Amino acid sequence: MTYEGWLLDLYADGPRGVALWLVTDDDRRVRLCQRFPVRFFAAGPGPRLRALWRWLRGREPAPGLAREERRDLFVAERLPVLAVETADPAGLQPLFAEVEREFPDLTYYDADVPLTVRHAAAFGSFPLARCRAEADEQGNVRAFEVLDSPWALDPALPPLRILEINLPEGDPQRTPPTRLELRFRAWKQSYPWVAGSAPAAWLRAALQKLDPDIVLTDYGDTWLLPELLRRGQAPLSRDPAYPLRTVEEHTYFSYGQIVYRGQQVHLYGRVHIDRQNAMLWRDYGLEGILENARVTALPIQTAARISPGTGISCMQMQTALRDGVLVPWHKQQVEQPRSMLSLIQSDFGGLVYQPRIGLHFEVGAIDFVSLYPAVMVRCNISPETQARPLSQPPAPNPGLIPRTLAPLLHKRVALKTWAAKLPAWDPRRKSIRARTAAQKWLLVVCFGYLGYKNARFGRIEAHEAVTAGGREALLRAKEAAEDLGFAVLHLYVDGLWVQQAGCRTAEDFEPLLAEVTRRTGLPIALDGVYRWVAFLPSRGNRRVPVGNRYFGVFTDGSLKVRGLDARRRDTPPWVTAVQMGLLECLAQAVSPEDLKPAAAEALGRLRRELARLREGKVPLEDLLCAQKLSRPLEKYTHPSPAARAAGQLQAAGKRTAAGQRVRFLYVRGEERVWAWDLPQTFDRRCLDVGMYRKLALRAAADVFQPFGIEPEELYALMHNAARVPLFPLPV
Template identity: 35%
Template sequence: MPEKTGWLFDCYPRGSVMVFWFIPEGDGPRLRLIRPWLPTGYVETDSPGSMRRLEAGIRRSRTFQLGEEVLKPDFWTGEARPLRELRVLNMDSAYGDLIGLYRRHPEVSYYNSDIPFEQLYAYIENLFPTAYCRFSHEGEALRECVALESPRDTDYPAMPLRVAKLHGDAYLGGPNPLIRFLALEMGDRTLEWDFSSPEDALRSLNGYLADWDPDLLVTAGGDSILMPCLFSLAARLGIPLELDREPNIHRALDLKGRSYMSYGRIVYRDPDYPLWGRWHIDRRNCFLDHESELDGLIEASRVSRLPVQRMARRSIGTGISSVQMAHVCRKGYAIPWKKSRPEGWKSALQLLKSDRGGLTFQPTPGVYENVIELDFVSMYPSIMTNFNVSPETINCPCCPESSRRVPELGYRICEKRSGLISEALVPILEKRIEYKRRMRAATDPTERKRYKNRQTALKWLLVCCFGYLGYKNARFGRIEAHESICALSREMLLRTRDLCEARGFSVLHSLVDCVWLRRSRQSKEEVEDLCRAIETETNLPIMVEGFYSWLVFFPSTQHGDLPVPARYLGRFEDGSLKYRGIEIRRSDQAPYVQTTQGELLDLLSRADSWAACRRMGKKLRACVAKARKRLERREVPLSELLLKRQLSRSAEEYKGNSMSATAARMAAKVGKRLIGGQDVFFVVTNSNAGNPEERICLLELLRPETNYDVDFYVEQLRRMASNLLDPLLGEEERGERFLFKSLGIKQR
C-alpha cells in the first residue's frame, strides 16, 4: 500500500460506506475511494418501560440496532451518565427513520443521531474539508487517511482546483422549463450551446464535463434557475445529466425554495443543488462567497468541518454550531438532538435588568477633526473566552458560592470548569487576529486580499456565536449566557469611557464595541498607551482602528437634531474612507445613485481636512449636476436604475398598492410566482400614475423603448447628495441652496 499525499476534496455517505474524493499532489487524476463505516448514536430515557418499547420497535428496524450501555459526561454538569448505543446499519435511510423513531418515542432523548454523517466522521477522525492528507489505498479501498495539518493552521497550501463557470439563459415558469442558451467556460476555453437541439446540447455538455473534469462549477442563479432547468430537461428527455462525478445519483427535483422568519425579518432560501464528487457554488445563494469569496468560504469550511457546498448554502449559524459540536464531540461528550433546557424563571424586575443589549453613547451630529477610533477585537467572543462565559458555566450547580459574578445581573460564573463553547472559539479568535496582522503587513495586493477574505469569514462566525447563545433552538443555547455577555460588555465600555476621559480624551461616540475619541495634544504613542491601559482594566484586546483626518456623524433625515448611531463617514489619514449607513451601502438604492455617491466619496477622500472638504464645493457641485443632466437627457441605462425590493409576502397576500406589492402581482402575471423573502427588480416609469401597474416596469418586461421617471430619479439623486454633503459644507441652509441649485430643482 504505497502512501500518497493530497487534499481531501469531498466526502459523503452511501449505504454502509463513506466515499472520499482526493486531489493528489501534482494535480493528477482525481481519486474516488471508499471506506466501510457505520456511525453510532445514543439514546437515553429514565423510564424502563420506554426503553422496552424502544427495544421492541428497533428489533423490527433494518436501519438501527441497539448496542451496549456506555458512560458519557453530561454537557451541563460534567458528570458521567449512562447512555445506550444506537447503531446505524444503513446511512441512506437513517435520517427518515430517525424522524419516525422520534415521533413514536418522543420521551426518549437522542444524541449524535441527527448530525450529517460526513460531519460526524470528520469530528471523530479529526479530518476537515480541503485538509492536506497522507493516505493509502488498495484499489478503491481507503486504508488510512491522516491529516497533515490542523484547522488552526494559518499557513496551508492552496488546493489546486479546476474551476469552470456555467451560465445561461433559462426560464423556470410553467410546466416545462426552457433553456435558450448555455455556456461553459474553463480557463481560456469557452463552449456555447443554443439548445435548438436539447438532446445534442446535453450530450455535448456531458462529453466536455468528462473531458475537462472541473472540480468546481460556479454559477450565478444555479440553485434557483439553471440547475433545476437542466435536471428537469434531462429527466424529460431521458438523458442522464453527468454534472456529478459520483455515478447513479438520483435526486428529487425541487423547483421552489422556502421562506422563514429570522430575527423579525422574512428570509428566502433557494432550493439546494449541490453535486456529488464535484462542487457547485451558486454565488447568488452563498453569503460567504459574497462577503469573502472562495478563500473565505474554504476557511469557514475548514474551521467548522462543514463540507464546502453545505457551508456555501447554510447560514453562518450552522457553521458556528458545527464548530461547537466538533469541539464537544472531541471532548467525549454526546451531542443532544433537541434542546431540552428552558429559560430560568425571572421576575419582572430581573427581566428589565437582563433583557438589554450592548451600550451606545449617542454622538452629537456634526463634523469633527483629530478623531481616533478604538475597536475591541471580537469583543463578545473575547468576553466568552476571557471570562469563561458558556451555557454550562452560568449559574452552574457546582459553584453556588462563586466569587465570579456578572455585573448588574449577579449571575454566578463557574470556577471549576472551563466552558466548552468558549473553548471552541479560542482557535478562531487566534486565527482572526493573526490574519488581521498579516493583512496589515502584506505588501502584495493578492496576499492582502486573501488574508482579508479569511479574516472576514472568521469574523462572521464569531459574530454569530454570540447571537446563537440566545437562539431558542440552538443545541447549546442559553439566554442567561447571552445576557451575561451583554452585561459584561456594558461594564467594560463604561470602564473604557472613564479611562479615556481621565487621560484627557473626549468620548464622541461609542457603539457596542467601538469608541470614537477626540484628542487634543495627545501623541500616537499616548494613544497606544491608552489601549494597553484599557486592555489591563477590561481584560479584553483593543486596537487602534485608525486616525481620522475628519469624521462626520450624520443627523436623522427626519429630525435634524437627532443622531443616527450607525450612520457616519470619515477619512483616515492614509486617504481611505470608512462609512456606514449611507446610500452606497444600502441594497434598496438604484445603482446609478450609488455610483454617483461613489464619485463624490472619491473626491472627498482627497480632502485632508474639513476646510478642504468645503473648498471642494465646486467639484462636488459639478459631479452632481453632471449626474442630473444624464438623467434628464435619458442617457442612463435602465440597468443602472433598477430598484431592488425584498418581498414580505406573496402577491395574493398584499392588500395595498405599494411598488413592492405591484411588482409581486406583475411577476405573478408573467408566470413568476414569488414568495416572502425573494427579491424583485423594477424601474420606476411614472411614480404619479393612477394605475399602479403604470408606475413601474418589471425587470422581465423591460424593453429598449421603456422610459423611466426622470423626476423620481432626480429626487433620489438630490436626497442622496443632500444627506451626504449638507453636514460637510457648513450651515444646513447653505448646503440646501447649493444642492438644489446644482440640481436645478425648486426647494419644496
C-alpha cells in the same frame, strides 16, 4: 496502498460507509470508501427505553443497541441512554424518523448531526485537509490520518481545477440565454445555446477533458443545471453512482427578517457553487467559502449556501462530540419566568454613547477585535458555566462555547496581525481579507446564537452575561482614554472614537491601545485615524444623533460609510454611485481648508448627475430597486412597491415567494412600479424621473448636511444653479 493528498469531498456511500475523494500529491482524483457506523441516543423512563429496544430488535436488519451513560450539558448527573447504531450513514435519518414517530415521548440526541461533523469529531477531518489514507486494492480504507489543522494560518492547498460556466446575458429569467461561456484558467470559449435543443457534445467533452474539482456558475442552482439535466445532459457529478442531490427552495424567519433560499444542486466527488445563490459570495468569495468549510467541517458546497449561524452550530456540535457531550435533537432549555425588576437589571444589551453630531477632525477609531466572542472566551461564558468577571484571568477549565470559539478567535487575530505586516502589494493580503471576513461572520452570530430560541446550546442568561461583559469592557476603554487626555466622541457597542490635539498618526494612539488591553485583557486594534469624520442626526429629528450613521475619510484617503443609502441593498445602483461619488470628491480634501472647494466640486458633480437623469442617459439597470417580499402576496393588505411588482410577475406566470427580492422601476401611473422581469419591453417614457431625483437628493442631503447645507437649501440649490452656498464649516 498509501495515498497522501487533500480531502475534497465526503458523503454517505450506503452500507459501505462513507466515500472519500482525495486530490493526491501526483494530481490524481481518487475515490476511497471507509466504514463509518453512526449513532443516535434515546433517553427517558426505563420501561419506554425497553420498549424501544424490543421494537428495534424486531427490525431487519436490526441496528446495534447498547445501554450507556452520557453527559447532557444541562443535567448535573450522567444520563442513562439507549445507543442506536447503524452501519449505513445514509440510513440513520429514515430509521430515526420511524423511531421518533413510534416513540414521540422520548428525548433524542445526536440524531441530526451532519455526517462530515461526525467524521471531523472522530478523525479531525475537514474539507481540504491534508491527509494520509491506507487502502486495499478495492479502495477500502484501513487507516486514515489527518496531517494538518483547520487553525493553520497558511495551509498548503491543493491545485484545484476550477471550471466557470457563465451566462453572458445575465439572469436567464429576464433574458433567455443565446450562448454559454466556459472558463478554465487562461482558456475561454463561448458556445451557442439553442432553445429547445439538447446541449452539444462540447459541454460533455469539456467535463471529461478538464475534470474540474469546482464548478462555478451563475444561476446554476435555480436554472442552469436543472435545464442541462432536463435536456439530457450527462451526469455532472464525478461519481457515476451518484448523479446529484437537490435541496428544495425554502423560506424561513430569522432575526426579525424573512429569508428565502433558492433550490440547490449539489454534486458528488466535485463541488458546485452558484455565485448567485451562495450565502455571502459578495463578502468573501471562494477564498472565504473554503475557509468557512475548513473551520466548520461542512462540505464546501454546503458551507457556500448555509448561514453563519448554522456554521457556528456545527462547530459547537463538533466540540460536543469530541468531549462526549450529547447533542440535543431539539433545544430542551426554555427561559425561566423572571420578574420585571430582574429583566431591567440584567437585559441592557450593548452600550451606545450618543455621538456628537457634526464634523470632527483628526479622530482615532478603536475597535475591540470580535468583542463579544472575546468576552465569551475571557469570561468563560457558556450555558453550563458561571460567568467570570472581566478582571479575572481566563478559566482553567473552559466551557463548551469558549472551547469552540477560542481557536477561531485566535486564528482571526493572528491573521489580521500577519496581514498588517505584509506590504500593500502582497497578493496574500486579499486572501487573508476574505478568510477573516468569513471568520468574522461566524464570530458575529455566535453571540446571538446563545440567545436564539432554537440553539442546541443556547441560554438567555449566558446571552445577557455577554452584553454585560461588553459594556464593562467599553466603559473601561472609555476611562482609559479619558485618563490619557483623550476626548471621547462616540461609543458604539465594540468601538470608540477619540480625539486629542496632536494625535494624527497610528503611533500616537499606541499608548492608548496598550492601556485598554491592560485594563480589559481583550484584543483591541486601531481601525484607523480619520482626517475627518461626520456623525449624522436622525432624518426625522436633526437634534437627535444616531449611533451608527456616519462617514469619514482615513489618513490614507479611504472612505468608511455606515448607515447611509449607499449601504442599503434596496438602493438603486445609480443613487449609490451618486452618493459615493460625492463622498469621493470630499475625500480629496487633506486639510480642513480643502473641504470648501471639495464640497463645491461635489455640488457640481451632483448637478451633472441629475442632468444625466433628466436627459435619459442613466442606464435602466442602474435605476433598478430590489426590495424583499416580507410575506406571501395574499397576506398584503396594503401592497408595498415590491408586492405590486410581484403581483405583476404573478400575472405574467412568474412565481415569487416570501423572502425573495423583486426588481422594479418606479414609473408614473396607477401602479407606480414596473417589474423588471416582465417579458414585455419597457417604455422609458414611463419612468418616474421625479422619484429618482428625490432619492438622489435625499442621499446627497446626508452627505452635505455636516458641511452646513441643510436639505431644504440643497433642494433649492439644485433648482437654482446660480445660487452659491456659504459652507459654514466648523473649524
